[in-house]
Structures are given as C-alpha cells and as structure tokens.
Amino acid sequence: MVPFAGWDMPVQYDGVIPEHRAVRSDCGVFDVSHMGELEVEGANAFDLLQSTLSNDVSRLEVGDAQYTLLTNERGGIVDDLIVYRTDQHRYLLIVNASNRDADYRWLKEREIRGSDVRDFSDEYALLAVQGPRSLERLGLPEAKPFTWAMGEVDRIEVMVNRTGYTGELGVELMCPAEDAPVLWDAVVGRGAKPCGLGARDTLRLEVCYPLHGNDITPDTDAISAGLGWTCALDTEFTGADELRRIKAEGPQRRLVAFVMTEKAIPRQGMEIANGGVVTSGSHSPTLDVGIGMGYVPATHAMPDIQLTIDVRGKLRKARIVKRPIYNREEL
Numbered sequence: 001m002v003p004f005a006g007w008d009m010p011v012q013y014d015g016v017i018p019e020h021r022a023v024r025s026d027c028g029v030f031d032v033s034h035m036g037e038l039e040v041e042g043a044n045a046f047d048l049l050q051s052t053l054s055n056d057v058s059r060l061e062v063g064d065a066q067y068t069l070l071t072n073e074r075g076g077i078v079d080d081l082i083v084y085r086t087d088q089h090r091y092l093l094i095v096n097a098s099n100r101d102a103d104y105r106w107l108k109e110r111e112i113r114g115s116d117v118r119d120f121s122d123e124y125a126l127l128a129v130q131g132p133r134s135l136e137r138l139g140l141p142e143a144k145p146f147t148w149a150m151g152e153v154d155r156i157e158v159m160v161n162r163t164g165y166t167g168e169l170g171v172e173l174m175c176p177a178e179d180a181p182v183l184w185d186a187v188v189g190r191g192a193k194p195c196g197l198g199a200r201d202t203l204r205l206e207v208c209y210p211l212h213g214n215d216i217t218p219d220t221d222a223i224s225a226g227l228g229w230t231c232a233l234d235t236e237f238t239g240a241d242e243l244r245r246i247k248a249e250g251p252q253r254r255l256v257a258f259v260m261t262e263k264a265i266p267r268q269g270m271e272i273a274n275g276g277v278v279t280s281g282s283h284s285p286t287l288d289v290g291i292g293m294g295y296v297p298a299t300h301a302m303p304d305i306q307l308t309i310d311v312r313g314k315l316r317k318a319r320i321v322k323r324p325i326y327n328r329e330e331l
Contacts, residue, residue: 045116070107154189
C-alpha cells in the first residue's frame, strides 16, 4: 500500500506480472474509487463544457461518453478526462484523482448562468473490470466502447461504463460508496483477479495511454502529445487559438513510444540524447522488454529512429515504434 492523492492505494496484490497477465488473458479488477466525479448540470451545461473541453461535446447523445482534455490558455493540458452525457442537460466528468480539486475550481470559476458544477466524488465508488473475459464473467451484454447504461451485478445497481485504461475489453462500474465492498467481493467472486497500481501502469504504458503528470501536463500541449484527435479545432474552447497555431506551424517536439533494443528499463526523467526526455518507462510483462514514452525533437520523431537513453549513467539504445506498443491483433 502507498499514499496517492490522499488515498491509501494498493501497488500490488499477488504481484505486478501475474496481475498484468490476468488482464491480458482473462480478467482483472482495479479499485479506482480515488478518481474524481464532477457533475455539470443546467440548461447551459453544454455551453460551459463546449467552451472548456477540447473535444466536441455536441456529438454526445444521452448514453454516450467521450475522451477529452481540459485545456488552459496556452493549450496546455490541465487534465485528461472522460465526459458522459447522463441526461439532456446533465453531464458526468470522471477526472484524475490528483486533479480533482483543480478541475473543480477551474470549471467552477468559469460557470455561466444556467450551469452548476458539483463535486460528488466522495459519494461514489468506481471499479474497473478489464480483460477479454470481463463482460462474460460479469454476465453483462456487449456494448460499444465509450457508451454507458445502468445495469446490475449480483443485484447491485451500477452505472456500467464501457471505458478503461488497459487497452482490453472492459467496463468501469460506478456505484454508491456504501455498496463498494459488496460489489468488490461479487466481482472477485466471479473470477476477476485483484490488481493494483503497478499493473495498471504497465498495462496503460503498453498501449501508450498517457499519464497526466508524466506524459501530459499543463505545460504540454495536445498536438505535441499526439492528442490532436481529441481537439475539435473548428470549435472555440480555451486554448484553441494556440493549438491551431501549433498545428499549423508544427510542434517543436513530439511524444513518441519506444522499445529498448539493449537490456535496460527506462524510467521517467531519464535523458534522451539530442534534447529528449523519458516521461514514462517500465518493463513490459507482455513483451518482456523495456518500453517507454518520451518527448524528442520533432525532426527525430519517426518510427525506427534509434534513440540513446542515459539509464543510470549508462548509454542504452532504443527504437521508436508506432503507437500502441502492444497490439493484441499483432501477437
């Protein structure tokens, strides 16, 4: 157990590698109740979110979800989050735990008449059930990614969100906080392996999902981070002008994925020759090799380019690869 964003969080139960492999081959469950839940409601809730979030909120029908960014005036990423349309004039935002207070203040300060932002994170729990057998084990029907519906798991009512942070089939189950212990026991009883933060990090890194605070920050823009697809640049949101400029001129650096070609495990903060830096790194349990992501000059940000990384004083070679690093169909 370790402290994280004011919570005591499990790094591992049985071990990072067996937990990681369970999610890739069968089913694992993560207690992610530390994530923040914000609600934006009112006749003008849409206008508030369309002016503050990078993606096009108008594309959402009730029952839909969308990955998006909360951006500042420089185009920097205040947070990355998922927005769910829960009613005609009501939206749910699931945000990173360490950014919960900052996100709430950011939106609250920008409220417009006819919109109301509320933080109800303490009222709900969230369990991420991920893996190719996740729906089968939970007895839930197939559903399109980035949709949600109410459902039940062993007579416990849950909001079933077809989202996740592993690159596998899965759901995130939201329920009242008081129901969480019973729901956890029910999910584990159905064969899901308990998983901790360690496996969550190696799983997301294999599929190149960015981690806020590492790969993306308020000082990194979406274009440089390869998240331009989340930015509806034909709409007006905070930082849109700057992001349009960066896209037109081209970023000076880009976030790339890489695989070590020499035996080494890269870690955040390690220098990459010619002005780059590692933002995330680990050993890949699936590929059994060191992998990572980092920023390099845009002129060097192409697949198969060789990188040299300073790994604890020793220079080690790596190769840039297309994202994602792990792809089930290619194995």
